[in-house]
Amino acid sequence: MIKGVLVFNNTGKPRLTAFYEHLPIAEQQRVIRETFSVVSKRPNSLCNFVEDPSIWGDDCKIIYRHYATLYFVVFADDSESELAVLDLIQVFVESLDRCFENVCELDLIFHYEKAMYVLDEIIMGGMVLETNQQKIAQSLQAQGKIDGDRILSRARV
Amino acid sequence: MFEKSLGDLIKGIRAHKRDEAEYIARCMEEIKTELRTTNPKLKSQAVLKLTYLYMLGYDVSWAAFQFVECMSLPKFSHKRIGYLAASLTFDESTDVILLTTNLLKKELNSPNPFECCLALNTLANIVTEDLARDVVADVLRLTDHSDPTVRKRATLSLFRIFLEFPDALRPSFAAIQERMKEENPSVACAAVNVVCELARKNPKNYLGLAPVFYRILTSSANNWMLIKVMKLVGVLCPLEPRLSKKLVKPVSNIMNNTSAKSLLYESIVTVSNGMMEHEQIVQLALSKLGEFLSAKDQNLRYLALVAIGNFQRTSLALVAPFRSAILSCLDDPDRTIRLRALDIVTGMISQDNLVDIIQLIVNHIRTTDGAFRNTLVEKVVQACCQGTYVHVTDFAWYISVLADLAVVPNNVHGVLIRDELINVAVRVKGVRNVAVATSLRLLGDERLYRAQTEQANACQVLHAAAFICGEFGTAEDIESVTIRSALSHVLRHETAHVLPGSVQAVFVQGALKLSIALAGRNETVAPEGGDADAAP
Numbered sequence: 001m002i003k004g005v006l007v008f009n010n011t012g013k014p015r016l017t018a019f020y021e022h023l024p025i026a027e028q029q030r031v032i033r034e035t036f037s038v039v040s041k042r043p044n045s046l047c048n049f050v051e052d053p054s055i056w057g058d059d060c061k062i063i064y065r066h067y068a069t070l071y072f073v074v075f076a077d078d079s080e081s082e083l084a085v086l087d088l089i090q091v092f093v094e095s096l097d098r099c100f101e102n103v104c105e106l107d108l109i110f111h112y113e114k115a116m117y118v119l120d121e122i123i124m125g126g127m128v129l130e131t132n133q134q135k136i137a138q139s140l141q142a143q144g145k146i147d148g149d150r151i152l153s154r155a156r157v
Numbered sequence: 158m159f160e161k162s163l164g165d166l167i168k169g170i171r172a173h174k175r176d177e178a179e180y181i182a183r184c185m186e187e188i189k190t191e192l193r194t195t196n197p198k199l200k201s202q203a204v205l206k207l208t209y210l211y212m213l214g215y216d217v218s219w220a221a222f223q224f225v226e227c228m229s230l231p232k233f234s235h236k237r238i239g240y241l242a243a244s245l246t247f248d249e250s251t252d253v254i255l256l257t258t259n260l261l262k263k264e265l266n267s268p269n270p271f272e273c274c275l276a277l278n279t280l281a282n283i284v285t286e287d288l289a290r291d292v293v294a295d296v297l298r299l300t301d302h303s304d305p306t307v308r309k310r311a312t313l314s315l316f317r318i319f320l321e322f323p324d325a326l327r328p329s330f331a332a333i334q335e336r337m338k339e340e341n342p343s344v345a346c347a348a349v350n351v352v353c354e355l356a357r358k359n360p361k362n363y364l365g366l367a368p369v370f371y372r373i374l375t376s377s378a379n380n381w382m383l384i385k386v387m388k389l390v391g392v393l394c395p396l397e398p399r400l401s402k403k404l405v406k407p408v409s410n411i412m413n414n415t416s417a418k419s420l421l422y423e424s425i426v427t428v429s430n431g432m433m434e435h436e437q438i439v440q441l442a443l444s445k446l447g448e449f450l451s452a453k454d455q456n457l458r459y460l461a462l463v464a465i466g467n468f469q470r471t472s473l474a475l476v477a478p479f480r481s482a483i484l485s486c487l488d489d490p491d492r493t494i495r496l497r498a499l500d501i502v503t504g505m506i507s508q509d510n511l512v513d514i515i516q517l518i519v520n521h522i523r524t525t526d527g528a529f530r531n532t533l534v535e536k537v538v539q540a541c542c543q544g545t546y547v548h549v550t551d552f553a554w555y556i557s558v559l560a561d562l563a564v565v566p567n568n569v570h571g572v573l574i575r576d577e578l579i580n581v582a583v584r585v586k587g588v589r590n591v592a593v594a595t596s597l598r599l600l601g602d603e604r605l606y607r608a609q610t611e612q613a614n615a616c617q618v619l620h621a622a623a624f625i626c627g628e629f630g631t632a633e634d635i636e637s638v639t640i641r642s643a644l645s646h647v648l649r650h651e652t653a654h655v656l657p658g659s660v661q662a663v664f665v666q667g668a669l670k671l672s673i674a675l676a677g678r679n680e681t682v683a684p685e686g687g688d689a690d691a692a693p
Contacts, residue, residue, distance in 0.1 A: 001354065017212050020282065022248040029214040046491040047455035079357055081384045082460060083419035110164055112212070113205060113241060124310060125281025125317045127350055130343055131381050139306055146271055147234045 001126040002085075003060060003075040004031070005119060007108065010069050012036035015108045016115050020126030031056055031075075039064050039071055048086055065089045069105050080128075088131065092122055095136050098156040114151050117143070160191055163205050170213075181210065192223045201227055201235040208242045217246055221253045228260055228279075233271060240275050244282040254283060258291050265295040270304040277310040281317045289322035293329065300332050309347040312336045316351045326355070337369065346382050349373065353385040360392050367393070367400055374407040380417045387411070387423045394431025401432045409438050412445055421445060422460050429467035443468070443475065450482050455491060462486065462497035469504050476501070487521050495529060503540045511548045515540065515558060522565055534562050534570050538577055552581055553591040560595050563618040564604050571617035578621035582629060589629040596622035596630070597639065600646035606656065620660045623647055627667030631674035641680075644671040 007016040014032050023031065034055050039062075042050075050062040056075055063085045064073040072089045076082075093103070095118050100107040108115050121136045123129060130136055137155040144153025161169065166184055173180035184206070191203040204227045207217045224246070227239025247254055264276035277299070280292065296318060299311035312333065319326045336348035356363035370393075373386045390408070394401040412424045428442040446468075449461035465483065469476045476483075486498035499518075506514055515537055522533045537558065541549055549555050556578065563574050582592040599605060599622040605615055626643040647664040654661070 014212055018245070025211075025214055025216055042491075045455070047459040047493055049456065049459055049493055051493060051496065079354060079388065081388065081419050081423055083422060083456065084381065084384055086456070087419065110167055112209065113163070113238070116241060116245075120278055124278055124313055127281075127313050127316060127347075127354070128381070129309065129313055129347065131346075132343065135343060143271060147237065149234070 001077050001079055002123055002128070003056060003077060003126065005075075005123065006032060006035060006071075006073040007115075008032060008036055008071055008073075009105055010040065010071075012040070015070065015105065016112055016119070018116070018119060018123070020123070035062065035073055036071070038062075039066075039073065049082060061085075063089070065093075067093060070108070088122065088128065091131055091133060091136070092119060094133055095122070095140070095155075098133075098137050099140060099151050099154060101154070111151060114149070117152060160199055160202065161187065161206070162202055163209060166206050166209065181213075181215065185210070185215070192220060197230045197232060197235045201230065201238040204242050205238045208238075208245055211242075211246055217242075218251065221247065221251050222256075225253050225256050225260070228257065233269075233275075237275060240279045244279045247283040249285060251283075254285055254288060257283075258288055261288070261292055262295055265292060265299060270302070270307050273299060273302070273307045274310050277307070277314045281310075281314040284314075284317050284321050286321045289318045289325065293318055293322065293325040297329055297332055300336060305341045305344055308336065308339075308341070309344045312344060312351060313347040316354055319355065334369075342379050342382075346379060346385075349382050349385055353389045356389050357392055360396055363389075364393060364397055364400070367397075367403075371403065371407065374404065374411065380415075380420055383411065383415075383420055384423050387420065387427050391423075391427035391430035394427070398434070401435065405432065405435050405438050408432070409441055412438075412441055418457065422449070422457075422464070425449075425464050426467060429464060429471070433471050439475070443478075447479070450479060455494070458486070458489075459491070459494050459497065462494060462501060466497065466501050466504070469501060473505060473507070476505070480505070484517065487518075488524075492529065496532070499533065499536055503536055506540050506548055508548045508550055511541070512551075512554060519558065519561060522562075530565060530567070531569050534565060534568060535573065537562060538570070538573055542577065552585045552588045556581060556588060556592055556595050560599060563599060563615055564602060565615075568615040571614035574615075575617040575621040578618065579624060582621075582625045589625075589632070590635070592625050593630045593635060593639070593643075596625040597643055597646070600626065600643065616656055616660060619656065620663045623660070623663045623667040627663075627670035631670055637675065637678060637680055640671050640674055644668060644675070647671070 001020070003019070003021040005016070005018045006014065008014045012033065017028065017032065019028055038050055038052055038055070044066055048064055050064070052062065053060070055062065059077045061076050061080070061082060062073060063076060063082055064071055065086065072093065074085050074089060076085050096103040096107075096115060099114065099118060100111070118136075118140060121130055121139050134157060137157045140152045140155040141157060143149070144151065144155065161184070169180060169184070170177060188203045188206055191199055194200055200223070204220070204224055207220055211217045224239050224242040228236050228243060230236045230239065243257065261276045261280060264272045267273055277296070280288070280296070296311050296314060299307055300315070302308050302311065315329060315333065333348050333351055336344055337352065339345040339348070352363070352366065356366075370386050370390060373382060374390070377383055387408070390404055394404070408424055408427065412421060415421055425442045425446055428438055432438055446461055446464055449457045449464070452458060462483070465476050465479055483498050483501050486494050487502065489495050489498070502514060502518070518533055518537055522530050525533065541555055541558070559574050559578055562568070562570070578592065578596075582589055599618060605619050626647070630640055630643050647668045656664070
């Protein structure tokens with residue numbers, strides 16, 4: 001299962017947070033801070049995995065990708081495959097790109113709830129829901145149309 | 158009329174970098190007023206702003222009831238925001254969840270598939286036992302909906318429902334099995350996902366589904382499904398040896414033919430977890446593992462180390478061929494990789510190779526950086542004392558290692574080393590003289606007296622040194638000159654007075670024991686240099 005998904009920038013400011021395993025607010029902020037502290041020290045040449053039980057317990061793999069000014073972090077337990085999750089992060093970012101046209105941090109800042117709707121197409125309640133780029137885009141486009149949402153309805157299929 | 162939209166709020170926060178907290182407090186007050194409105198657009202915007210503030214770390218639980226109100230707004234784009242807020246902020250302690258039951262049931266039964274999906278999504282995040290009991294029938298019905306996006310969501314959400322309300326599992330299981338056979342890959346995947354998660358919790362109950370898993374492993378082309386099933390197989394095989402025999406062929410096929418590194422890796426791990434009795438597939442897995450270990454890709458190398466750790470648990474001999482590659486990983490710039498390599502290396506320890514391996518690690522301690530150095534020190538001590546020193550054959554050597562570790566710069570394990578020195582000296586009579594000689598050396602080592610900051614506490618080692626000298630340095634076969642030397646250290650070392658009180662106390666006790674010993678030998682007690690008022 002996926003315990004949580006975080007997106008924060010190079011100074012640690014959260015841009016999107018989803019905790020599928022509930023934590024009290026103070027704990028959530030601690031996890032964000034400590035993860036940022038560990039992950040930001042790692043140059044891009046190192047592997048995309050961190051093991052640190054002090055952040056979210058023993059059964060928690062921290063898998064992350066760094067894109068320009070944003071870190072995408074997924075916390076998963078033993079039932080998930082590390083490499084598959086790495087692919088999933090890529091799918092998420094691609095999907096954002098299809099909605100926002102060359103997505104950048106500013107898009108996430110001002111349309112964070114749209115980014116959440118995109119994530120909701122991929123992960124639901126901590127379980128992986130859809131991994132096919134096409135299907136995700138189709139679903140977003142359809143939702144965008146009935147919602148009158150300019151951004152989602154533009155999703156490139 | 159002039160209410161802030163979410164965009165306005167965010168711009169405002171960015172503009173108030175210096176007084177962010179006050180600005181947000183003002184906005185919260187505005188939002189509280191806005192929530193009282195009956196205008197659905199304004200209400201939903203207010204709720205949206207609150208979810209944003211929640212992400213920044215502000216408590217919004219006081220607005221839970223308003224979130225529920227928002228969920229009941231007629232327009233999709235408005236109620237969707239309420240559902241988002243609920244998904245993000247509700248937890249077991251949110252009592253208004255009770256109020257959502259009828260709301261959710263209404264949505265689940267809506268002819269509009271988007272509304273069903275909305276409800277299912279939020280349900281998966283907030284479901285409680287009561288809610289589960291009330292909606293499971295509706296969700297089950299939706300697993301047969303005409304729209305596949307609804308079917309896949311309904312199927313997937315069943316897992317969270319079962320977690321809260323296990324009684325629902327038995328009557329629903331047939332529906333899940335139906336979904337596993339579906340044409341639509343997303344729905345089938347969702348069903349397989351649920352079954353795999355359930356089976357990980359209760360593997361025995363799912364052995365009966367082995368034929369289904371066999372079918373998937375031999376015929377599916379969907380990597381996600383294959384990965385989930387492969388992982389599950391690793392959990393089931395140890396429980397049923399006949400199963401692993403049957404699966405050797407499909408798993409070998411996958412290992413030889415897949416182009417997906419993720420699937421290949423999971424196959425290797427599954428072999429290490431559940432197929433170790435089958436020579437051929439183990440060899441195949443190990444050869445693939447070798448490719449991972451020598452890959453340029455850091456991720457593959459890290460995963461290789463994880464898998465090797467698995468194999469090592471069953472058989473040390475199997476991982477011997479990888480030894481030099483693993484040892485070179487101890488030098489890797491990547492801390493994640495170094496830690497794994499260290500785990501494996503200490504797992505290799507036996508009586509025969511303890512000295513060599515510890516020497517290797519100690520060499521690394523000299524060349525590596527601060528935080529990792531402390532981890533290595535701790536590992537060395539743990540490795541030596543595991544199984545109550547089962548691997549240690551020469552305690553004199555162990556004491557020399559401890560002495561070397563004691564003087565490692567910025568050492569935070571002073572207490573650990575102190576306790577080990579005392580432990581060994583007390584329990585192992587034969588090395589007491591060596592312990593005394595070592596302690597004497599340590600007492601004379603300037604570095605230890607200076608080593609006391611908040612974290613670095615190597616000075617604690619002096620506690621052990623003084624204790625050992627006092628306790629065992631007075632034995633009959635110890636020469637008087639040694640005793641006198643020890644006494645001079647504990648009495649008049651120039652920097653002794655900067656040591657913590659507890660250490661100084663041991664110094665005083667030591668001085669007493671040593672003086673008595675000398676007096677008992679009818680020798681003068683005055684330490685070398687005769688400085689009578691040097692005692693602290």
